[in-house]
Amino acid sequence: MVSSGQAQLVVKEETALRWMSVSKVVKETVDTYTLYLKPRTGERFSFKPGQFNMLYVFGVGEVPISISGDPKNLNHIAHTVRAVGAVTNSLTKLREGARVGFRGPFGNGWPIDEAVGNDVLIVAGGIGLAPLRPVIYHLINNRQDYGKVFVLYGARTPNDLLYKKELKSWKGRMDMDVLVTVDKGDETWKGNLGVVTMLFDYVKLNPDNTYAFVCGPEIMMRFTVINLKNKGLPDEKIFLSMERNMKCGIGVCGHCQFGPYFVCKDGPVFRLNQIKMFFGKREV
Amino acid sequence: MSEKDRPLLIEAQDFNGLLLSLKRLGYATYAPTVRDGAIVYDLVDSADDLPIGIGDVQEPGSYRLRKRGDGSFFGFVVGPHSWKKFLHPPTVKLFTINSNGKIVANLENSDQKLAFIGVRPCELQAIKILDKVLLGGEYLDIVYASRRKDVFFVVVNCIEPGGNCFCASVGTGPEAKDGFDLCLTELLKPDGHYFLVRIGSEKGRELISSVHYRQATDEEVELASRLLTLSSEHMGKKLEIKGMKELLYRNLDHPHWDEVAKRCLTCGNCTMVCPTCFCTTVYETTNLSLKYAEKWRSWDTCFSQEFSYIHGGPIRYSISARYRHWLMHKMATWMDQFGTLGCVGCGRCITWCPVGIDITEEVKQIDKRDGEVKVKVE
Ligand SMILES: Cc1cc2nc3c(=O)[nH]c(=O)nc-3n(C[C@H](O)[C@H](O)[C@H](O)COP(=O)(O)OP(=O)(O)OC[C@H]3O[C@@H](n4cnc5c(N)ncnc54)[C@H](O)[C@@H]3O)c2cc1C
Ligand code: SF4
Ligand code: SF4
Ligand code: FES
Numbered sequence: 001m002v003s004s005g006q007a008q009l010v011v012k013e014e015t016a017l018r019w020m021s022v023s024k025v026v027k028e029t030v031d032t033y034t035l036y037l038k039p040r041t042g043e044r045f046s047f048k049p050g051q052f053n054m055l056y057v058f059g060v061g062e063v064p065i066s067i068s069g070d071p072k073n074l075n076h077i078a079h080t081v082r083a084v085g086a087v088t089n090s091l092t093k094l095r096e097g098a099r100v101g102f103r104g105p106f107g108n109g110w111p112i113d114e115a116v117g118n119d120v121l122i123v124a125g126g127i128g129l130a131p132l133r134p135v136i137y138h139l140i141n142n143r144q145d146y147g148k149v150f151v152l153y154g155a156r157t158p159n160d161l162l163y164k165k166e167l168k169s170w171k172g173r174m175d176m177d178v179l180v181t182v183d184k185g186d187e188t189w190k191g192n193l194g195v196v197t198m199l200f201d202y203v204k205l206n207p208d209n210t211y212a213f214v215c216g217p218e219i220m221m222r223f224t225v226i227n228l229k230n231k232g233l234p235d236e237k238i239f240l241s242m243e244r245n246m247k248c249g250i251g252v253c254g255h256c257q258f259g260p261y262f263v264c265k266d267g268p269v270f271r272l273n274q275i276k277m278f279f280g281k282r283e284v
Numbered sequence: 285m286s287e288k289d290r291p292l293l294i295e296a297q298d299f300n301g302l303l304l305s306l307k308r309l310g311y312a313t314y315a316p317t318v319r320d321g322a323i324v325y326d327l328v329d330s331a332d333d334l335p336i337g338i339g340d341v342q343e344p345g346s347y348r349l350r351k352r353g354d355g356s357f358f359g360f361v362v363g364p365h366s367w368k369k370f371l372h373p374p375t376v377k378l379f380t381i382n383s384n385g386k387i388v389a390n391l392e393n394s395d396q397k398l399a400f401i402g403v404r405p406c407e408l409q410a411i412k413i414l415d416k417v418l419l420g421g422e423y424l425d426i427v428y429a430s431r432r433k434d435v436f437f438v439v440v441n442c443i444e445p446g447g448n449c450f451c452a453s454v455g456t457g458p459e460a461k462d463g464f465d466l467c468l469t470e471l472l473k474p475d476g477h478y479f480l481v482r483i484g485s486e487k488g489r490e491l492i493s494s495v496h497y498r499q500a501t502d503e504e505v506e507l508a509s510r511l512l513t514l515s516s517e518h519m520g521k522k523l524e525i526k527g528m529k530e531l532l533y534r535n536l537d538h539p540h541w542d543e544v545a546k547r548c549l550t551c552g553n554c555t556m557v558c559p560t561c562f563c564t565t566v567y568e569t570t571n572l573s574l575k576y577a578e579k580w581r582s583w584d585t586c587f588s589q590e591f592s593y594i595h596g597g598p599i600r601y602s603i604s605a606r607y608r609h610w611l612m613h614k615m616a617t618w619m620d621q622f623g624t625l626g627c628v629g630c631g632r633c634i635t636w637c638p639v640g641i642d643i644t645e646e647v648k649q650i651d652k653r654d655g656e657v658k659v660k661v662e
Contacts, residue, residue, distance in 0.1 A: 252564075253565070254564070281536055
């Protein structure tokens with residue numbers, strides 16, 4: 001039945017499958033690669049730190065991947081991908097010139113505006129640094145808008161550390177404290193040993209004006225929250241990026257539920273007091 | 285009652301006329317019909333296709349049809365199907381794409397005019413809920429949106445609730461208040477077989493004028509309302525919804541979740557038959573030459589481990605956590621997500637559970653032992 005005169009459904013730009021091409025690939029670790037993607041000529045893409053895209057590989061599928069680059073560099077949209085399964089394996093095999101499908105950006109992102117005028121503490125575990133790297137770029141780009149900046153980063157081994165070049169240059173800056181630790185060192189490692197929460201011993205936080213942005217495995221976030229509470233940070237200034245299975249990214253497939261929230265549209269970043277009833281509960 | 289609002293009356297023999305008029309207007313006419321020992325929703329050509337004189341008997345974990353010994357058209361309640369399957373199809377091809385990244389075929393079949401005949405009040409509410417979920421957010425679900433564009437609702441109120449019905453408890457039935465084009469109440473009187481008709485829209489008004497009707501008498505209006513009052517007093521099940529959300533939120537660690545888990549087979553039947561469960565998964569298929577890929581979407585169930593899988597393992601690996609997620613979604617978190625319960629009290633999940641798990645009973649158990657906490661084994 002042809003129904004003429006009916007309004008065409010308006011599909012928002014970010015929900016349509018679009019394409020970018022790989023402009024550069026950086027091997028971060030043995031299984032993790034950063035793909036820099038260039039929007040097609042005439043197309044623009046911008047995002048907020050903490051947002052993610054659904055990346056699509058022809059014939060394989062689509063997965064949520066955080067945007068991990070500088071929010072000001074709109075010609076090289078970075079995604080740091082760890083190969084753990086079908087789609088992420090295909091993504092990490094792509095090389096310069098390859099085409100990547102995407103929908104997005106989705107999600108709320110970190111409260112970088114709300115944090116203006118305050119100290120910012122970033123705590124990342126493993127691949128959890130990826131969605132936080134845009135925040136670090138943003139803080140550097142707008143350094144005068146924020147107070148002290150701390151970055152605490154932990155990985156399993158020295159070989160698992162992401163963004164080694166950037167870490168080095170950030171460490172060299174006078175205007176931020178960057179501390180790195182690994183669970184297990186090797187012959188050449190001279191840095192900190194132990195889990196990321198151990199780094200709290202080395203920073204002096206002002207609980208009255210510090211925003212904490214945390215991303216990593218849930219167990220790591222749990223212990224980080226305990227440490228932040230011990231330091232006296234209020235729940236309202238602790239932000240966590242949650243991970244759940246995602247199929248749609250737009251709030252209709254139901255997969256990413258976390259208590260009453262949909263991580264894709266209400267998150268992935270949550271204020272601790274918002275999720276208190278569920279955070280740390282098993283299997284929610 | 286102003287004369288304008290007075291319900292109308294049609295004779296049962298004129299019901300077919302409504303169906304034919306809908307067809308003439310270009311609607312695909314779907315209605316209850318009998319197949320494989322159950323009442324299902326399918327295309328019908330005439331009123332003869334309805335389950336005339338058939339009733340159903342439902343208990344936890346059991347469903348059968350019976351002969352009623354009368355000529356009723358709608359003498360049963362809800363079966364394994366719900367209208368969701370037409371608006372939110374069990375499987376649908378989202379697109380076909382070629383290896384150059386060009387989408388060569390989009391959604392099919394999306395511009396039909398659909399007439400749903402014999403929609404129960406609880407089911408109408410289920411569609412209103414799906415509207416909120418799939419159309420009410422920042423992003424539309426395009427499959428649902430394209431099928432939902434032109435639907436004609438002929439609702440039939442429930443004068444005989446089923447053994448697992450509890451619409452009266454959740455406020456969705458047994459009488460529909462709004463959101464329909466036409467709303468009928470079936471009246472089997474000694475002097476004949478009628479439908480009391482309420483008009484809910486201009487489309488409904490036009491349709492009814494295509495058949496023979498008259499204004500209902502006071503006596504007929506009263507009869508219908510008496511039958512509906514009786515119906516709401518005879519629901520097979522009851523559920524106390526006052527304070528239910530808070531009750532469930534404070535009992536995440538209740539031992540009853542584990543007790544249900546001992547019986548639950550995680551078959552997912554409850555989510556498939558539920559008229560509001562909307563979860564889906566997507567997958568790709570490719571042809572051998574790898575020139576084309578198709579993206580498909582299917583209903584999914586939160587009872588599977590894959591549903592919550594992330595690298596390293598499922599979030600909800602225990603059956604207990606999966607049952608808890610399902611019940612909590614229907615009865616608590618849905619409220620926070622969409623401002624309404626996720627359950628319309630249709631009783632399908634109770635009937636079609638192979639082991640007869642009864643959502644109303646499980647809530648009652650938690651209420652009875654409010655605050656009990658299971659012993660933690662970390
Ligand atoms: C908001 C968000 C941001 C993310 N950002 C990154 C990132 O920057 N870099 C990165 O490497 N990974 C990231 N992930 C995790 C990444 O999405 C998964 O590793 C990926 O989905 C695994 O898919 P696969 O097909 O390779 O693996 P398989 O194991 O084959 O996955 C099968 C299916 O399960 C689902 N799935 C599996 N693991 C996850 C998971 N962890 N999260 C969500 N769905 C999953 C996917 O839908 C996938 O289709 C992010 C996840 C979320 C939710
Ligand atoms: S949860 Fe059960 S009773 Fe409630 S709407 Fe779904 S199937 Fe019907
Ligand atoms: S109960 Fe389960 S299947 Fe149904 S909508 Fe909720 S999460 Fe999805
Ligand atoms: S990913 Fe589909 S609802 Fe969030």
